[in-house]
Amino acid sequence: MSASPLLEFIAREHPAFVHIPLGLVAVLPLAMLASFHPRHGKILAGTSFFLAVIGWLGSTIALFSGLIWGRQINLISPSGFLPVVANEKQVLQKILQIHILAATAGFLIGGVCVFMLWRVWRRDFGPGSAGQEHRHAGRRFWERGVGAPALLVGFLWLGCWGFSGKLGGIMVFGNEETNKAAAEVEKAKRNDAEAELPIxxxxxxxxxxxxxxxxxxxxxxxxxxxxxxxxxxxxxxxxxxxxxxxxxxxxxxxxxxxxxxxxxxxxxxxxxxxxxxxxxxxxxxxxxxxxxxxxxxxxxxxxxxxxxxxxxxxxxxxxxxxxxxx
Ligand code: HEC
Known part of the structure; x- marks a missing residue:
């Protein structure tokens, strides 16, 4: 299968794309925290919703490009979604599996977070919200702004993607374990001069x-x-x-x-x-x-x-x- 240049670009630039949703989701808990402020709660809760929606939608491109990339470099089979770990030595495949699971978990949790923030946004800005204005200050602390449960979900979302991103960094730049595994494969190949042709x-x-x-x-x-x-x-x-x-x-x-x-x-x-x-x-x-x-x-x-x-x-x-x- 020869991919179109656009698809090729989307796949190759996966390590770049991911920074957009990741950056948004990294500032999201800050905006959510700030929404607990007694006076600016409403506007910051709205900002949180905006950040979450853009981050979540942006992440679909990141997930898609990661999948295409994994398939292009044969780490994932052409119709598969996860790499198959055939043996202990396949460090890269093992890391990739956890990377994908953490990214997917983050996406699902992100969906829940977006939903919770949408409800807050509708409460504050939606139809019939006019009378709610003064109620904000009177709320209990954990009910202010976006509310404590949504904040917790926001942190979970960031946690999943932070972990996934850390593993992604290891796969792109290598760490001790992956570099050692790559060196071993390289050495085994050099010692096996006939690996590709019966010389x-x-x-x-x-x-x-x-x-x-x-x-x-x-x-x-x-x-x-x-x-x-x-x-x-x-x-x-x-x-x-x-x-x-x-x-x-x-x-x-x-x-x-x-x-x-x-x-x-x-x-x-x-x-x-x-x-x-x-x-x-x-x-x-x-x-x-x-x-x-x-x-x-x-x-x-x-x-x-x-x-x-x-x-x-x-x-x-x-x-x-x-x-x-x-
Ligand atoms: C049906 C039986 C049979 C099969 C199957 C067979 N061989 Fe042979 N092979 C022989 C016989 C008998 C000889 C002796 C020379 C001849 O009769 O051509 C021989 C000779 C050879 C020789 C020459 C050296 C020697 O021992 O005589 C090589 C090399 C060889 N075979 C490799 C292979 C390989 C590789 C395969 C599998 C892809 C294979 N053979 C399958 C029967 C077989």
């Missing part, structure tokens, strides 16, 4: 060729194959023994054309004996032809690596890391 498999031609000419392989989609093995494993491979730890074999393939290997490259298959003796597989096809994409989850490019469940069929034939029985 060693793609460099198969630098390995020892185990076969001099392409041979047909029924086991691998009836393609034409050539097997290449790392120097540390070529002797074991030729002797039909399991590859030693650290050694790997790559099978480059060509599609068949009337019983002959065509020049159209097929997928790369890789099998590796890891340092701990376990076997790992990889399957890489950078460009799946259109007519075969339905067999590959409708992808135009696939890269699967152990322990991907899609490689279970490899294990079925290649048991225990030994050479598959022919």
């Amino acid at each position: 060693r498999a793609l460099d198969y031609a630098s390995l020892e060729p185990a076969e001099t000419a392409p041979a047909r392989s029924k086991a691998h989609g009836d393609r034409w194959r050539r097997v290449w093995v790392s120097a540390s494993g070529i002797d074991a491979y030729k002797a039909g023994k399991p590859l030693p730890p650290g050694a790997y074999a790559v099978m480059s393939t060509f599609t068949d054309e009337k019983g002959k290997p065509s020049t159209e490259p097929g997928p790369l298959y890789m099998k590796e004996t890891k340092g701990d003796g376990t076997t790992a597989f990889a399957f890489y096809w950078g460009r799946v032809p259109a007519n075969l994409q339905k067999d590959f989850g409708n992808q135009d490019s696939v890269y699967w690596r152990s322990p991907d469940a899609k490689l279970a069929t490899c294990l079925g034939c290649h048991e225990k890391g030994g050479s598959a029985t022919k």
Whole structure:
């Protein structure tokens, strides 16, 4: 989905938008407090109502932009409203979840506050309010101005958004925990050079060729194959023994054309004996032809690596890391 430039702007500027409602709701309790003044109560209660309405309506843009932003940067699924926390390490997702819940709670409490202030405003300025003027001074303290219950709700509203805003700040600028989590992800990626491309498999031609000419392989989609093995494993491979730890074999393939290997490259298959003796597989096809994409989850490019469940069929034939029985 490519978003419109306007939507893009609304999403990206979320950290800026939120300051408008947040600022209004931060001064709201001050205006509400001031409305307890014996003489200026009415005008300050009206001001409170005005601030609350603008803050509350403004917050709908902030909530909307936050949702769009979260979806654009894939923290929230395209049809979801909350991020899914898959594991403990997803600090950002965890913080975002609480950020959204606090913002939503603030919005609901804000709605109640606006309603309470509207009632005060109607009492003071609405139809039939003319005779109420002098009553104000005679009210008990907690009934003056906007009234104590509304003031309490106003503070709650500010509390929710203040907390949500604090978490938002952490997500934008980072804190110790998020920075540490980001650094760990970064490091894990650097240590895993093949996270995005099977670099060693793609460099198969630098390995020892185990076969001099392409041979047909029924086991691998009836393609034409050539097997290449790392120097540390070529002797074991030729002797039909399991590859030693650290050694790997790559099978480059060509599609068949009337019983002959065509020049159209097929997928790369890789099998590796890891340092701990376990076997790992990889399957890489950078460009799946259109007519075969339905067999590959409708992808135009696939890269699967152990322990991907899609490689279970490899294990079925290649048991225990030994050479598959022919
Ligand atoms: C139907 C059984 C079968 C399946 C499924 C299978 N293989 Fe193989 N594989 C074989 C056989 C048999 C050989 C020996 C060469 C040949 O016959 O093509 C082999 C050879 C290989 C080789 C060359 C090194 C060696 O051990 O001989 C690699 C690499 C390889 N397979 C990877 C894979 C990967 C990755 C998958 C899963 C995507 C896979 N294979 C699925 C049966 C299978």
